[in-house]
Amino acid sequence: MAQRRKTANKSGPQGAQAVVIFWLIFVIIIITVFIVNYDTILKNFNLFKARITSPQDGLLAENDIPEEVIIQEQPPVAVIEQRPAEQTTDSQPATQTQTQPQTRQQTPQSVSPTSPPSEVSSVQTRERAVYFTQIDRDGQILQSRVNRRIAVSETPMQDVLNAILAGPTSEELNRGILNLIPQNTRILSAVIRGNTAYISFSEDFMFNTFGVEGYVAQLRQIVWTVTEFPNVNDVQILIESRRLDYLGEGIWIGSPIGRQSF
Numbered sequence: 001m002a003q004r005r006k007t008a009n010k011s012g013p014q015g016a017q018a019v020v021i022f023w024l025i026f027v028i029i030i031i032t033v034f035i036v037n038y039d040t041i042l043k044n045f046n047l048f049k050a051r052i053t054s055p056q057d058g059l060l061a062e063n064d065i066p067e068e069v070i071i072q073e074q075p076p077v078a079v080i081e082q083r084p085a086e087q088t089t090d091s092q093p094a095t096q097t098q099t100q101p102q103t104r105q106q107t108p109q110s111v112s113p114t115s116p117p118s119e120v121s122s123v124q125t126r127e128r129a130v131y132f133t134q135i136d137r138d139g140q141i142l143q144s145r146v147n148r149r150i151a152v153s154e155t156p157m158q159d160v161l162n163a164i165l166a167g168p169t170s171e172e173l174n175r176g177i178l179n180l181i182p183q184n185t186r187i188l189s190a191v192i193r194g195n196t197a198y199i200s201f202s203e204d205f206m207f208n209t210f211g212v213e214g215y216v217a218q219l220r221q222i223v224w225t226v227t228e229f230p231n232v233n234d235v236q237i238l239i240e241s242r243r244l245d246y247l248g249e250g251i252w253i254g255s256p257i258g259r260q261s262f
Helices: 002-036 039-054 067-121 156-165 172-176 211-226
Strands: 125-136 140-151 188-194 197-201 234-240
Touching: 002 039, 039 211, 125 211, 140 156, 140 211, 156 211, 188 211, 197 211, 211 234
Parallel strands: 197 234
Antiparallel strands: 125 140, 188 197
């Protein structure tokens, strides 16, 4: 019994100290939490107090609401009030932007019909004489002179030669005007040296299906057309830039040919 009392006396003061230490720690924790969350606790307390003392169904009065709470709640109200203003101000420019493109689109339409004549008038042309072949009722082959409006360029002789290769028009074909230069013939070069024009043709120029009369007719078309230029007296025919003696069946082309050669 004496030993139990001694142990009880020893454990009594230690247990009391442990309880005191526990409550001290608990109080310190409560105080620390209160200090850390002081602002939040104060805000909630003010809100709670304001709701209790509110005169209209627990709603907050403007004078009782803290400043921070008012700042957080004002922006949504401001946005709601600005929406009608945005709709009214944006509606007027929308009508203006719809009408302005219409006027801009109408102005080019009124100007466009007058623009092509200015472009056409800027292209200078000149009337040139070109020669084709015509067969009369007796079967005689004649030279037929026609006029062409050809654009002015730095190579007028090559331009008139290309006009011959293009052939006669449909109206001229109805009048019996023909082009006896072989098809697919191309002009490789055309230069003037002195009073002689040196014209190089592709090999297609050598093959005429109309025989001797066809060769003579195609040479006449070339010579008579080129000698329309005042500075050209005769023509030297070249095939692939080479000078040949004869064209077809004994038609001499080894030297320059003039109108007097036919």
